[in-house]
């Protein structure tokens with residue numbers, strides 16, 4: 001395949017069973033496959049226990065898969081350790097406290113993100129050009145954080161902190177951005193701020209993104225692909241065009257249709 005036509009990420013029939021052969025056996029991923037084209041923003045939905053977190057953990061290398069392949073830009077990575085995959089992927093978690101260092105300032109946090117994977121430490125200070133680049137990135141968020149570079153991060157609200165985490169996660173242009181219910185711990189107003197920040201950072205460099213959410217209106221409004229997971233399988237894979245026609249109601253109907261069809265067939 002010509003390099004320019006590689007999917008950004010290819011997930012091929014990945015499977016993972018927890019506690020196999022015991023009474024607690026749980027088939028969390030039962031043959032999940034999909035490709036994401038460069039720049040695609042896929043939203044992943046599914047009920048509790050569907051396998052969404054296991055999928056993200058398998059992509060990030062936090063848990064090994066039993067079988068199947070994960071291919072990033074033409075290279076198989078399913079056997080790579082977490083730290084090696086971290087050079088390709090950034091992940092933002094639900095807890096706004098997790099992605100940033102509370103006792104450091106906004107610019108120190110950004111500086112650490114900018115030096116990820118390099119030997120150069122903060123001891124060398126932050127260059128003027130870097131500071132200007134940080135300001136420009138923060139301006140995109142429309143939260144006024146560009147004027148608070150020397151404020152400690154623990155002075156920020158949850159929504160501001162999660163927005164900063166998004167900027168940090170995309171500072172070094174990841175091959176894949178994993179958003180793991182990254183607005184679920186926020187109130188609706190803060191969640192809206194963070195989704196605005198998400199749109200900005202994803203669109204800025206057309207970052208390939210996989211966003212897990214339980215929020216149906218976010219699932220409808222954001223992204224250009226929709227994957228519905230149920231019992232460890234993708235049961236709906238909607239393209240941008242199909243997705244644009246979906247409503248929260250029709251999505252719930254689709255879920256019930258597919259699940260009842262599968263029950264009839266099984």
Ligand SMILES: Nc1ncnc2c1ncn2[C@@H]1O[C@H](COP(=O)(O)OP(=O)(O)OP(=O)(O)O)[C@@H](O)[C@H]1O
Pocket residue numbers: 018019026027028046047048049050051052053054055
């Ligand atoms: N480490 C583990 N050990 C045993 N079982 C696990 C483990 N991780 C997940 N599971 C089980 O695998 C299934 C899929 O879990 P997963 O957390 O991926 O679902 P989810 O779609 O993220 O759910 P939620 O929306 O509730 O977060 C569940 O039945 C869960 O209990």
